[in-house]
Amino acid sequence: MTETTGKNPVVHLETTMGPIKVELWPDKAPITVANFLTYVKEGFYDGLLFHRVVPMFMVQTGGFEPGMVYRPPTHPPIDNEANNGEKNKRGTLAMARAFPIKSAAAQFFINTVDNPKLDHHGPNPQEYGYAVFGKVIEGFGNVERMNTVKLTVRENHKDVPLDDIVLIRATVEHE
Secondary structure, eight states: OOOOOSOSOEEEEEETTEEEEEEEOTTTOHHHHHHHHHHHHTTTTTTEEEEEEETTTEEEESSEETTTEEOOOSSOOOOOOGGGSOOOOTTEEEEOOOSSTTOOSSOEEEESSOOGGGSOOOSSTTTSOOOEEEEEEEOHHHHHHHTTSOEEEETTEEEEESSOOEEEEEEEEEO
C-alpha cells in the first residue's frame, strides 16, 4: 500500500461524528484524485449524508442530502482506476459506482475492514473492482463509530443511519 509521504494532497472531512483526515494518492489514481479534489473545492460534499453504512464493510457518502434527497453529480463519470495495484484495505478510500465499470462520479466510501472482493481481479465488469485513491490518516475512530450506529430503510435505501451523519464540510488542507 502507498505510504504517507507528506507530499500528497490531504483533505479534511468535518463530520457530525468528528473530523477525518484523508491523504490522496495522485501517483496511483490521478484521474480519481483530480475528480475528488474538484468536487471538494466546489463544495459539492458539504452538507451531504453518510447515507450508506454497512457494519464490518464500509461507510459511503457523496450522493444524498438530509431527507435522502439525491444530489446528482455535477461532472461526468470518470475512468475506473481500480487496476492501479491498490487494495481495498481497512481505512482506504475508494470510488463508489454502479454496474458499469466507468460510472463513478462523486460518491466514495471508506473501507472499515479489508475488502478483497472489491479489488480489481480482471477485465470483466463483475471482477473489475473499485478504485482505491487514498486512505484515512487521522480520525479513523470516528469512521469506526459511524459503523456502529442504528440503521433503517429510508426512501427505498437500506443501511441508512437512523440519525443523520452529515459531512458538514470537506476542505483541502494541502495539495
